[in-house]
Amino acid sequence: MSAFRALLAVGFAILALLAFANVAIWHSAGWFPIGFYAALLAVAAAFEAGRYQPNRGVSTLGWKATGERFFDPTTGTPTEVFYDPKSGARDYRSR
Amino acid sequence: MIVVTTEDVTGRPVTKSLGQVFGVVVRSRGLGGNIVAGLRTILGGEIHEYTAMVEDARRQAIDRMVQNATAMGANAVVRMMFDSSEIGSLMSEIVAYGTAVVLAEEAGSAEVRAEAAGSAVVRAESAGSAVVRAVEAA
Numbered sequence: 001m002s003a004f005r006a007l008l009a010v011g012f013a014i015l016a017l018l019a020f021a022n023v024a025i026w027h028s029a030g031w032f033p034i035g036f037y038a039a040l041l042a043v044a045a046a047f048e049a050g051r052y053q054p055n056r057g058v059s060t061l062g063w064k065a066t067g068e069r070f071f072d073p074t075t076g077t078p079t080e081v082f083y084d085p086k087s088g089a090r091d092y093r094s095r
Numbered sequence: 096m097i098v099v100t101t102e103d104v105t106g107r108p109v110t111k112s113l114g115q116v117f118g119v120v121v122r123s124r125g126l127g128g129n130i131v132a133g134l135r136t137i138l139g140g141e142i143h144e145y146t147a148m149v150e151d152a153r154r155q156a157i158d159r160m161v162q163n164a165t166a167m168g169a170n171a172v173v174r175m176m177f178d179s180s181e182i183g184s185l186m187s188e189i190v191a192y193g194t195a196v197v198l199a200e201e202a203g204s205a206e207v208r209a210e211a212a213g214s215a216v217v218r219a220e221s222a223g224s225a226v227v228r229a230v231e232a233a
Contacts, residue, residue, distance in 0.1 A: 002143075005131050045127030052122075052151035054158055066096065074147045083096055088165025090158045 005045050012042035060084070060091045096161050097171040097198065104171060107198040113167045117192040118159030122152040123185055149187055153177070156191040169195035 019035030022028050051074075060082060068081040072094070082091045097104055124132065124144055132144040156177070164172050175193035182188055 002131070004134075005127055008127065008131060008134075041126065041130070044125055045130065048125035048127045051147060052155055054155070066098075068098075073150050074143060083161070085096070085165075088096065088162035090154075090161055092154060 005048075009042050009045035012038045012045060016042055055089060055091045058089075060093075063091055066090070096164060096169075098157065098161065098175050098193070099171070099173055100175050102174055104173070104198055107171075107201055109173070109196045110199050111197040113164075113169050113195040113197065115192060116160055116164045116167060116169070116172060116195040117190060118156045118161070118163060119188070119190045120152050120155040120159065121182055121186050121188045122148055122155070123187070124148050129185060145187075149179075149189070152187050152189040153191075156189045160191040160193065164195040167195045169197060171196050171198045 016035045016038035019031040019038055022031040023035060063082040063084050066081045066083045070079055071077070072079050075094075078095045080093050080095055082093060083089070084091075097107075103109065128144040128148075132142045135142050135144070160172065160175070172193040173196055175191060178190040178192070180188050
């Protein structure tokens, strides 16, 4: 999670807590939708599907190098592509 | 699996054309990623959330295309291209497509070298047997 997204999640979580506290202490029901949506946004900001990882939990030992290399545009790390001739699956390994 | 954007591969003639092959994927960022990306547009610059989304979509589309080509019995995809569009303004659709083909084995490839080595071993064994027979005869 990026720092920006973490900050956003914490911000929404604080807003949700304040809104629900308002509902609970002062019985101002108008704050409930604000709390609900703020909580929803906090969860959405905190938990998002990660990057594409096609071979998580699969052994990729013995796979052939395809010769395809590139710099990952998000991290800038050199990445090499490997290939399983039996299944046709490809694997991306940071170097 | 060789994947090229050209019509042919140097030194590897096409022995069989198996037809079109494709890989398609539609990906989206979550609500959190879209909010952060929206906030980034205020200041401008690269929107890292969407760069990651499109990069992942590119990889997944190629992976699916290569798996489909392998299932067809191909050892290469020629004239590979990408096509992209958006669905519902927040989803990215990427299609990787090309022609699945079977290329002739490259002279000097690992397989050819292994076959040549195997033949050499067989020839050496035959020569050895001939020597043994000659010694026994003497």
